[in-house]
Amino acid sequence: MNAPHMSAAEFRREAHRAIDFIADYLVSVESLPVLSRVKPNEIYNALPAHAPKDPASQRSSIPAEWSSIFSDLETTILPGLTHWQSPNFFAFFPANTSYPAILGELLSAGLGVQGMLWLTSPACSELETKVLDWLGELIGLPREFLSDGAEPAKQNGNGGGVIEGTASEATLVALCAARHRVRTLLTSSNPSAPPPLRPFAPSIYTSTQAHSSVIKAAMIAGLAISPEDRTHLRLIDCDTNFAMDPTALERAIREDLKQGLTPTYVAATVGTTSSTAIDPVDKIAHVLQSTGCNKLGTWLHIDAAHAGAACVCPEYRFMLTGIEHADSIAFNPHKWLLTNFDSNCFYTRDRKSLTGALSITPEYLRNAGTDSGAIDYRDWQVPLGRRFRALKLWFVLRHYGAQGLRAHIREHIRLSELFESLVRADPRFEIVAPRTMNLICFRLKANDAANKRLLDTLNAGGKIYLTHTVLPNVGYTIRFCIGATATQEHHVRAAWKLIQDTARD
Numbered sequence: 412m413n414a415p416h417m418s419a420a421e422f423r424r425e426a427h428r429a430i431d432f433i434a435d436y437l438v439s440v441e442s443l444p445v446l447s448r449v450k451p452n453e454i455y456n457a458l459p460a461h462a463p464k465d466p467a468s469q470r471s472s473i474p475a476e477w478s479s480i481f482s483d484l485e486t487t488i489l490p491g492l493t494h495w496q497s498p499n500f501f502a503f504f505p506a507n508t509s510y511p512a513i514l515g516e517l518l519s520a521g522l523g524v525q526g527m528l529w530l531t532s533p534a535c536s537e538l539e540t541k542v543l544d545w546l547g548e549l550i551g552l553p554r555e556f557l558s559d560g561a562e563p564a565k566q567n568g569n570g571g572g573v574i575e576g577t578a579s580e581a582t583l584v585a586l587c588a589a590r591h592r593v594r595t596l597l598t599s600s601n602p603s604a605p606p607p608l609r610p611f612a613p614s615i616y617t618s619t620q621a622h623s624s625v626i627k628a629a630m631i632a633g634l635a636i637s638p639e640d641r642t643h644l645r646l647i648d649c650d651t652n653f654a655m656d657p658t659a660l661e662r663a664i665r666e667d668l669k670q671g672l673t674p675t676y677v678a679a680t681v682g683t684t685s686s687t688a689i690d691p692v693d694k695i696a697h698v699l700q701s702t703g704c705n706k707l708g709t710w711l712h713i714d715a716a717h718a719g720a721a722c723v724c725p726e727y728r729f730m731l732t733g734i735e736h737a738d739s740i741a742f743n744p745h746k747w748l749l750t751n752f753d754s755n756c757f758y759t760r761d762r763k764s765l766t767g768a769l770s771i772t773p774e775y776l777r778n779a780g781t782d783s784g785a786i787d788y789r790d791w792q793v794p795l796g797r798r799f800r801a802l803k804l805w806f807v808l809r810h811y812g813a814q815g816l817r818a819h820i821r822e823h824i825r826l827s828e829l830f831e832s833l834v835r836a837d838p839r840f841e842i843v844a845p846r847t848m849n850l851i852c853f854r855l856k857a858n859d860a861a862n863k864r865l866l867d868t869l870n871a872g873g874k875i876y877l878t879h880t881v882l883p884n885v886g887y888t889i890r891f892c893i894g895a896t897a898t899q900e901h902h903v904r905a906a907w908k909l910i911q912d913t914a915r916d
């Protein structure tokens with residue numbers, strides 16, 4: 412039997428149906444309960460125990476079979492979705508999509524290229540380099556972070572950006588680059604010196620409010636065997652605004668140096684997950700200088716996964732003060748910049764250390780493009796293979812332009828200011844963390860249990876979806892994050908009214 416491929420005509424018909432499905436979904440998603448109400452295993456059990464044996468064409472006609480697939484999508488799968496694209500989704504952080512980005516995803520799938528090497532699709536690599544340069548410029552990165560910013564210009568420079576899957580991946584590859592650089596510097600600084608008495612013992616630093624991906628990166632890199640292992644990892648205390656305390660960082664670094672450890676990696680967060688607190692990058696960089704870490708090559712990475720998008724607006728670039736001292740930064744257009752998951756932009760100004768840590772070239776990958784110095788993005792990431800993710804970012808940038816992206820961010824921040832003022836005007840509630848952008852952390856002036864009950868009741872109602880955190884010296888905190896592509900003022904006002912009414916009841 413020949414493989415029963417779908418014909419181009421059948422594809423055209425079903426693709427139209429899929430596009431209609433997506434447009435109908437996004438137009439009507441507001442009417443669906445935001446948080447899925449299914450129980451564990453409900454979807455699994457609703458699906459057949461085994462994959463179909465015969466091709467669709469033998470079971471019935473192709474159109475009939477595809478009608479049944481779309482019907483299953485509607486009746487079985489949709490109820491099991493939490494609707495991140497709902498304008499009433501105020502949980503976690505946004506996961507923006509937009510029609511231009513969806514078209515980019517579709518074309519990426521349709522073109523089906525694999526961009527592991529420059530050679531395997533030069534346009535896939537070069538569009539990525541260009542789009543990342545555009546975007547880096549848009550968020551105000553120093554030119555050293557761009558591919559064309561370092562001297563000598565273009566491909567021989569030492570900066571540039573890459574699209575990876577997630578911010579977690581960026582945190583990990585930055586750690587690998589850091590270890591590579593510090594270790595190389597240690598061993599090369601005095602080649603005739605006797606081997607060190609102790610093995611290389613890197614230490615890494617992040618704040619108690621940093622995303623768990625920093626600890627996970629340490630675990631993957633073999634620097635922690637469990638989330639609690641502090642052999643190499645230091646969690647630095649925060650100030651009252653939940654930002655890393657540079658004095659505490661300095662103390663930890665000096666203590667480690669005394670113990671013979673080598674400070675290797677500092678992961679600062681601009682826009683923490685819990686409260687969007689901003690670690691003071693400039694002060695952290697100053698600590699690295701005053702403790703001599705700069706000479707060791709200690710790497711400063713900035714995790715701006717959520718907040719980086721706001722820097723397309725010049726008025727929010729203050730969050731990156733000190734970026735000129737950092738070695739790398741990552742942010743996620745798939746959170747708040749209208750580009751479907753997955754799209755994490757990672758920039759470094761020391762790409763040689765990054766590729767030094769990650770590059771390995773088996774014979775079957777050798778080619779003239781690599782030999783000529785073209786960018787092979789496989790050397791900038793964990794996997795070998797890579798999708799054509801630059802397309803969706805390119806479409807978003809071309810469709811919205813810088814001003815359109817700024818309008819998107821500014822409107823959400825305006826709505827966040829509005830929501831904050833509504834909370835402040837109600838004496839039953841309090842704001843418990845400074846609002847830096849689009850996240851409002853608040854709670855009832857009551858105990859944790861009452862706040863949890865309020866949140867659970869709101870989420871069970873299905874009209875809105877919020878999540879919580881626990882902040883030091885505050886306790887149970889309700890997070891209201893405004894960033895969904897479709898959220899407008901009336902959604903925010905309606906959500907607040909619902910919160911007030913529920914609190915009263």
Ligand SMILES: Cc1ncc(COP(=O)(O)O)c(C=O)c1O
Nearest residue numbers: 577578579622682683684714716
């Ligand atoms: C500050 C920060 N870093 C990292 C992450 C993880 O993002 P990703 O899913 O892209 O790995 C998040 C997500 O919440 C985050 O807020």
